[in-house]
Amino acid sequence: MKLLKLTVFTVALLTIMSCGKSKSGSLTGWTDRDKAVAGFSTPKAAAQQQNPPGMVLVEGGTFTMGHVQDDVMFDWNTTPKKQQVRSFYLDETEVTNEEYIFYLEWLEKVFPPHNENYKHIYTSALPDTLVWRDRLGYNESLTETYLRHPAYANYPVVGVNWVQATYYCNWRTDRVNEKILMQKGVLKNLFMLDSLDVEGKDHFVTDSYLLNPRYMFDGDSSIYNRGLPSRTVRKRGDPRPKRGQFTGRHVKMSDGILMPKFRLPTETEWEYAAKALPEDRHYNNIRGRKKYPWNGRYSRNKTRKNKGDQLANFKIAKGDYSGVAGWSSDGADITAPVKSYPPNAFGLYDMAGNVAEWVADVYRPIIDTEANDFNYFRGNVFSKPKIDREGKVVIADYTTVDYDTLDNGRIVPADLPGNIMYVPITKRDAFMRNNYEKAYNVDYKDGDFASTRQFHKNEEDMDVKPRMYNHPIIPKVLGEGGMRRQIYDDKTRRTLVSNNTRVYKGGSWNDYEYWLDPAQRRYLPQYSATNYIGFRCAMDRLGPMNNNSKKRPYPSF
Numbered sequence: 001m002k003l004l005k006l007t008v009f010t011v012a013l014l015t016i017m018s019c020g021k022s023k024s025g026s027l028t029g030w031t032d033r034d035k036a037v038a039g040f041s042t043p044k045a046a047a048q049q050q051n052p053p054g055m056v057l058v059e060g061g062t063f064t065m066g067h068v069q070d071d072v073m074f075d076w077n078t079t080p081k082k083q084q085v086r087s088f089y090l091d092e093t094e095v096t097n098e099e100y101i102f103y104l105e106w107l108e109k110v111f112p113p114h115n116e117n118y119k120h121i122y123t124s125a126l127p128d129t130l131v132w133r134d135r136l137g138y139n140e141s142l143t144e145t146y147l148r149h150p151a152y153a154n155y156p157v158v159g160v161n162w163v164q165a166t167y168y169c170n171w172r173t174d175r176v177n178e179k180i181l182m183q184k185g186v187l188k189n190l191f192m193l194d195s196l197d198v199e200g201k202d203h204f205v206t207d208s209y210l211l212n213p214r215y216m217f218d219g220d221s222s223i224y225n226r227g228l229p230s231r232t233v234r235k236r237g238d239p240r241p242k243r244g245q246f247t248g249r250h251v252k253m254s255d256g257i258l259m260p261k262f263r264l265p266t267e268t269e270w271e272y273a274a275k276a277l278p279e280d281r282h283y284n285n286i287r288g289r290k291k292y293p294w295n296g297r298y299s300r301n302k303t304r305k306n307k308g309d310q311l312a313n314f315k316i317a318k319g320d321y322s323g324v325a326g327w328s329s330d331g332a333d334i335t336a337p338v339k340s341y342p343p344n345a346f347g348l349y350d351m352a353g354n355v356a357e358w359v360a361d362v363y364r365p366i367i368d369t370e371a372n373d374f375n376y377f378r379g380n381v382f383s384k385p386k387i388d389r390e391g392k393v394v395i396a397d398y399t400t401v402d403y404d405t406l407d408n409g410r411i412v413p414a415d416l417p418g419n420i421m422y423v424p425i426t427k428r429d430a431f432m433r434n435n436y437e438k439a440y441n442v443d444y445k446d447g448d449f450a451s452t453r454q455f456h457k458n459e460e461d462m463d464v465k466p467r468m469y470n471h472p473i474i475p476k477v478l479g480e481g482g483m484r485r486q487i488y489d490d491k492t493r494r495t496l497v498s499n500n501t502r503v504y505k506g507g508s509w510n511d512y513e514y515w516l517d518p519a520q521r522r523y524l525p526q527y528s529a530t531n532y533i534g535f536r537c538a539m540d541r542l543g544p545m546n547n548n549s550k551k552r553p554y555p556s557f
Contacts, residue, residue, distance in 0.1 A: 312353030
């Protein structure tokens with residue numbers, strides 16, 4: 001009987017093993033070696049996505065967005081809406097002056113302002129240091145020292161508008177991936193090569209590299225060292241590569257080596273990360289409501305060591321930004337160095353106070369209850385790579401840089417030279433789709449033609465297009481040299497809400513405690529900059545929601 005049971009168990013085990021082997025192989029019977037010999041790709045299972053430098057993982061989940069404790073302003077612009085947020089990465093602190101100066105120095109080196117083609121690229125990225133000025137206050141020293149003096153190196157950068165913050169995120173993607181390829185030995189250290197001066201067309205761009213590595217550096221392959229092991233098996237009799245010649249293959253997105261794109265967080269992501277609700281989780285429920293990124297009803301520290309100190313940097317009262325000398329409540333009169341206060345349960349610093357932060361969303365007074373409840377975001381403009389007549393992807397030219405002028409007169413490049421140029425999708429691209437109909441969805445159901453009282457008319461036959469929001473319009477009048485003249489809108493306007501108005505979240509050193517509630521929301525035109533708004537970057541989480549399957553408790557203060 002025992003022998004029979006053993007035999008049955010052995011047969012069952014072999015059957016399971018054979019089934020498992022078949023399942024883990026190929027549905028066509030082709031092995032990885034068969035595919036490699038034939039020249040097909042054989043991607044290996046990538047390791048778990050690594051934390052990007054300076055970021056922490058924010059595990060996604062469900063929460064009630066816009067649930068504020070107080071609404072003394074009676075704006076009614078924080079409509080509670082239950083949302084599902086996907087896991088993502090977020091900078092543990094705001095971008096500092098030190099990090100932003102690296103960005104400025106890189107732009108000045110690669111696109112020197114003395115070159116006529118590049119003369120506006122560096123200046124377009126400069127923060128507006130004059131935001132510290134006040135008609136009835138003396139802050140002139142800050143206009144000269146806050147950005148560049150080493151005493152403020154670890155302070156959050158301010159004076160940066162939404163457009164500049166977005167450009168920084170794009171630039172950071174290229175620098176991080178460039179460093180990864182250098183560490184892997186695929187790309188040589190460009191700044192150590194005697195034969196190369198990293199300037200103009202000679203710089204690394206992630207999208208261009210993935211499209212075709214020859215699109216950069218005039219096709220000079222000497223900048224590459226050794227690629228990944230080739231997927232194609234070298235046949236007997238094939239000539240060996242010459243000494244110093246690039247061997248192997250270039251990195252592709254399917255290798256899982258390069259980082260996804262950095263970007264600004266959406267409003268939903270930022271609010272979810274700031275609230276850090278999982279620390280109040282009881283199994284699959286959240287207990288109570290949080291007014292701050294930390295637990296408790298008050299903004300002061302309750303621990304014995306720091307009892308009475310503020311847990312964030314904000315304006316305590318009129319004329320009181322720090323407290324009495326010798327007993328400073330928050331330790332700062334303006335901004336404070338990053339990580340000056342305890343992090344929230346996700347490990348994020350300064351999600352309340354210090355500086356408010358730009359998010360990606362276009363502002364609207366309410367979030368429609370019929371809006372998407374999965375990763376809500378307003379601001380989508382769907383695009384595709386621009387293709388020339390020869391069927392090739394268009395790369396932004398180095399010899400003729402196209403510039404755009406913002407409403408405040410600041411000149412910015414439409415695309416940095418070397419980047420892939422994108423254009424909005426056409427109606428033909430969206431034909432017969434059920435998830436979108438056009439490229440521009442910024443004002444979808446709230447400002448577009450269909451949401452006005454003229455919805456029943458044909459928009460193309462109307463001389464004057466109706467507008468849902470009577471916001472200022474800056475006349476685009478060209479002056480001498482083709483530059484836009486700076487003219488104020490002379491019409492009577494009722495609101496600043498437009499398709500170029502962006503949300504910023506969180507309180508700052510210049511705000512009262514009321515604004516520390518993560519659900520509160522404010523807005524400014526995307527070209528505006530202040531001395532109390534900074535930013536931090538986000539990145540998509542690829543693969544599983546968390547790093548392990550075990551449920552773990554979050555610490556509490």
